[in-house]
Amino acid sequence: MTEPPGRRERKKAATRQKIADTALRLFLDRGYDAVGIRDVAAEADVAVTTLFSHFASKEALVFEQDDNFEQRLTQAVTNRAPHEPLIPALRREIQEMVRHCTADGTVPIYHMIDESRALREYEESMRLRHAESLATAIAADPGLSQTTTACRTIARFVIDAYSLAREADDPQAAVEEIFQMIEAAWEVT
């Protein structure tokens, strides 16, 4: 995975990386809203259309690595130990994610996200997609027999836990508190 053959793909990946790095640097430097797409393209020495062939939108430049968020959640469901209850597995994963994005070094990025209205909305709509995937994964678990609505509800709640905890004074404690509520909600189904 660290050795992709083919000069072409390496060049492509390099271009993509250069764009992402340049964008993040400029954004953190001057502020997300103060930096235009044309600025990023010029600084990365690519055409605007090239930039958009690598990233679907300006916001996507920021959430570049965050694509595994979705995977991690669904895998927390599908790859959990046999007979391990659902909610604790999800709680562990969310706890981990919250810890990561409140860790040193990552903070400035999330601070920038909270600053910009556009980024907050983009992240939220990303979360909705993640919730749908998670709901599907939960519904597909053969050991569970909840209704579709219940699965989708719990998935939403779990996603909520992440975003609420991130904004709380003590994120770790907030995750615990919210997951107690989620646990209770899950048990009545």
Added chain:
Amino acid sequence: MTEPPGRRERKKAATRQKIADTALRLFLDRGYDAVGIRDVAAEADVAVTTLFSHFASKEALVFEQDDNFEQRLTQAVTNRAPHEPLIPALRREIQEMVRHCTADGTVPIYHMIDESRALREYEESMRLRHAESLATAIAADPGLSQTTTACRTIARFVIDAYSLAREADDPQAAVEEIFQMIEAAWEVT
């Protein structure tokens, strides 16, 4: 409230109404994405800048009357009968709202919203604001003594209930099902 003195304010309100009506008509007619701001302004016989002095964005044209959504939720909390439990009051209100937006005559608008990505995202970010207001209202209730996190969590869950139920096959039943989960979540706090 139906008799605002001052010709000026009446004219202003009339202009605003005319813009909103024209916009909704064009949107339902040709589709939201197929109608541009300039089209709406021309058809309503106002300048583009005038339109934007009345509405903050294109999406806001669609959610014109929906501003009472927020009020209704907070009032369901603050104006409920003494000693009436919180969750059933909210359940009733959400049930009512879901019934309203799945009723004949209102359906086309919500259908249009579901069609457009921009509108869906806008509505979702509106919901986040509503959740914050609701959380504040819940936290302000002297009869309750939950933590801030718990209040914000429940508020989110209630908002989730609304959007999840609207997408369900049987919206009314979905509200009941989700609120059983919310009730359980609330009781552990």
Added chain:
DNA sequence: TTCTAAACAACAACCGTTAGTGTTACGGTC
């Protein structure tokens, strides 16, 4: 009446995004 502030209009511009049109350079094939 006269003054003031708000509503409104016209124009131009900015920004994110996309379409259209080529040009280059890599990868596989003979």
Added chain:
DNA sequence: GACCGTAACACTAACGGTTGTTGTTTAGAA
């Protein structure tokens, strides 16, 4: 090694939402 298909990239120009600027009208207050 010559050849071809294709994917990456560039350039221009535009579109649609939004904002700033500037100036004009008009309603209410003095």
